[in-house]
Amino acid sequence: MIQLVDYKDIKYGHSLYKDNNNDTKVLKYEKGKGVVKNPKEALKWNRLAADQGNETAQFNLGYMYSRGIGIKQNYSEAVKWYRLAAGQGNVLAMFNLGVFYSEGRGARQSYSKAASWFRLAAKKGDAEAQFRLGMMYEKGDGVEKDVEKAAKLYRFAADQGHAMAQGNLGWMYINGNGVEEDLDEAAKWYRRSEQSRKAKKDMSPLSSLR
Structure with a gap:
């Protein structure tokens, strides 16, 4: 299981931990570090889990692309992975897609699409x-x-x-x-x-x- 990475623009450091249940890696936040200790490893393990359909890993990967963590910043790729996570009900991905469409990041600016994504997240109580x-x-x-x-x-x-x-x-x-x-x-x-x-x-x- 991949634990939740950052929420929106809040900055925390995180470390890689071993998940003994399924031999994958997890990301865990530590307060106040502000840096990723091993971004390449984080990217690697999140991508593996995301490719297998893990919802939270897909969100994590979208976030890493949006912030340039372990890889060159790419808003279009961020939107791609956020969409996959949102399609599985990830409320943070829904919210971030609303932000991206409202600001024209990674996709053509569209207030109507932004509203649609905000509406989905809002219905989930965000x-x-x-x-x-x-x-x-x-x-x-x-x-x-x-x-x-x-x-x-x-x-x-x-x-x-x-x-x-x-x-x-x-x-x-x-x-x-x-x-x-x-x-x-x-x-x-x-x-x-x-x-x-x-x-x-x-x-x-x-x-x-x-």
Whole structure:
């Protein structure tokens, strides 16, 4: 089994470990290193597992291509492997594909495709995907503008402690945008946003790893 590599752009070091169950290698994170101890070996073992259809290894390989870990950075290859992982239900791969399509990395920029991938990740409960999809509905980027859907998505993410979603939801309650105007609710969500930001600032980097 291949353990999860980095999530999005969070930087950690990792080491290779032996998996005694199936004689493969695994990647395991260590806090604060910021470097890959043996990127060539990491690439080798992830590729072997990915070629055998291992979902997490496919995500790992996509991430390594996206960051240039052990191999020359190649966004197109990253998209290829993220797609394979996403096809097996990997929520992180779904989210990253949404980011890549929204930014035009490794594929032609397409807000509609970005929204589709964010939607899949959002349905699986990913708070950041819910927040980003909410912004797309609020602005009408790649989807038909729908502030009520935006508010619902912000609420889903806000209930998970997403600070920016909490702030956006507070703003919507102030303005009656997508929800009925309610200054008490607005104040509540602004307070929660401030608390979430403070908590996130106080947390160690490792706590952000999913």
